[in-house]
Amino acid sequence: MTSKKGKILVVDDDADVLQAARLFLKQHVKSIETEKDPNSIPTLLKNNRYDLILLDMNFTEDVSSGKEGFFWLQEILKIDPSIAVILITAYGDIDKAVQAVKAGATDFVLKPWKNEKLLTTVMSAMQLTDSKREVAELKETQKQINSDIDHHYRDIIGRSPAMINVFNTIEKVAATDANVLILGENGTGKEVIARALHRRSARHENVFMNVDMGAITESLFESELFGYVKGAFTDAKEDKAGRFELANGGTLFLDEIGNLPLPLQSKLLTVLQNRKVNRVGSAKSKEIDIRLVCATNQSLKEMVADSTFRQDLLFRINTIEIQLPPLRDRIEDIEALTDHFIKLYSKKYKKEVSGCSKETIKKLEKHSWPGNVRELQHSVERAVIMSESAILKPGDFLLTPEAGDSEQVVFDDYNLEEVEKMVLRKALKKHEGNISKAAEELGLTRASLYRRMDKYGL
Structure with missing residues (x-):
């Protein structure tokens, strides 16, 4: 037996109507309340969460025009639009029904009603409320997620000429x-730059x-980007919106656009040109309103010359190009970036680390930073x-090797324990087992080095 769901409020000045609605609907919904005085509606909404309100259009003060019903409809939607x-x-x-729907009503029924018709209308309306609230909750969740992520990306660190040019382009x-x-x-x-563009745009209140x-x-x-309808393929158990629809009103960031195969590039181009998407399995088009930002680490112009990327798609996505400099070309930003990350991770890991020595900064500035x-x-x-x-x-930083530097350690992976073990072994070998010299180079005390050697069985 299916459990009853939904909480309904019926507002009507006719006691017989209230009784009839209660007797019938209580068999099908979890809770039903009735009220004769529409002036009680604000208080009831303040103290209760209803899934549906059945509202009389004509109260005794206004027998047939429907104006009082329209008034209370607007008041309800002001308090709870969902x-x-x-x-x-x-x-x-018919005219009154059309007016009611245009004013925000979900539906319109006549009394005396047929129970079957009333039940169908009530259940459909409650499903609509559930859907509206689910969408609102998802939007709020996405907004919070974006806010949390944006907090991490909020400060773009840089004072080098190359980054100043990037900042100026973003502002324009x-x-x-x-x-x-x-x-x-x-x-x-x-992605940091893409989020900065979104955060400074008129769409910042909407999804990224x-x-x-x-x-x-x-x-x-197609199913991920454009969505699908129930039954479109074997696992399509229900309708699902694609990324384009979910980004509607906001910013869609397509990262690594250069990895898109040629056959799919034409499908993406069609959507961008028409500003419409068709869910897989549906012939009905849905209009989309997005701001498009793309990114790649590849040269799309070279790919166009090699016929691996469509030139018309490139023209569509690169109205404005922003070229980000590699870290080796903005050495003057390394100290500020390092300070920023120290503060971030000292807080995260509850460590009392306040900064770097001058020698450490020099070491970091000499590194080529391929990553x-x-x-x-x-x-x-x-x-x-x-x-x-x-x-x-300096010894706290275990950097990937520079080309031709035989003293550097090559790492097969970046598991912290494996990296540390390898570096300890390298330092001990270099100093022929001299603990004092190895500890000094690693930036450790002799006791700390002994503890690590014991930990790794060295």
Whole structure:
């Protein structure tokens, strides 16, 4: 037996109508309340969460015009826009029904009603309330998620001339709806810039939808981006909106756009040109209103020359291009970035690390940073975790090797324990087992080095 759901309020000045509604609907819903005086509606809504209100259109003060019912309809929707309202009247006609729906009513029934018709209308209306509230909750959740993520990305650190140019472009472009293509090596912060564009745009109150194009397989491309309807394929158990629909009103960020295969590029181009999507299995088009931002670490112009990327798609997505410099070309930003990450991870891991020594900064500035800002971030995180000092020393940073540097250690992976074990072994070998010299180079005390050697069985 299906459990009863839903809480309904019936407002009508006719006691017989209230009794009839209560006797019938209590068999089908979890809770039903009745009220003769419409002036009680604000108080009832303040103290209760209803899924549906059945509202009389004509009270005794206004027998047939329906104006009082329309008035209370508007008051209800002001208090709770998600709630479904069905207007009931003995003087109904088509014109009044149309007016009611235009004014925000979910539906319109005549009294005396047929129970079967009333039940169908009530159940459909309560489902609509559930859907509205679910969408509102999802939007609020997404808004909070975006806010949390944006907090991490909020401060774009940089004072170098290359970054000043990036900042100036963001300020000029953000307020427009121009499509933006962000170019840069892996780890340069392309998503950071995309979020900055969104946050400074007129769409900042709406969703920022991030899609990694490299992670979507060809077979799932259309269903993920455009959505699908129930029955479109074997696993399509219900309708599902795609990323374009979910981003409606906000910003859609297509990361690694260069990884999109040619056959799928034409499908993406069609959607961008028409500003409409068709869910898989549906012939009905849905209009979309998005701001498009794309990013790639590849040269799309070279890909166009090699016929691996469509030129018309490139023209569509790169109204404005933003080129992010690699970290090796903005050395003057390394100290500020390092300080930022130290504060971030000291707080996260509850460590008393306050900064770096001058020698450490010099070491970091000499490194080529093939992984760019992301590599620096991970290096600082590891250093903060492992350091036993308030000031990070050169030995706290285990950097990937420079080309031709035989003294550097090559890592097969970046598991922190494996990296540390390998570096300890390298330092001990270099100093022929001299604990004092090895500890000094590693920026450790002799006791700390002994503890680590014991931990790793060295």
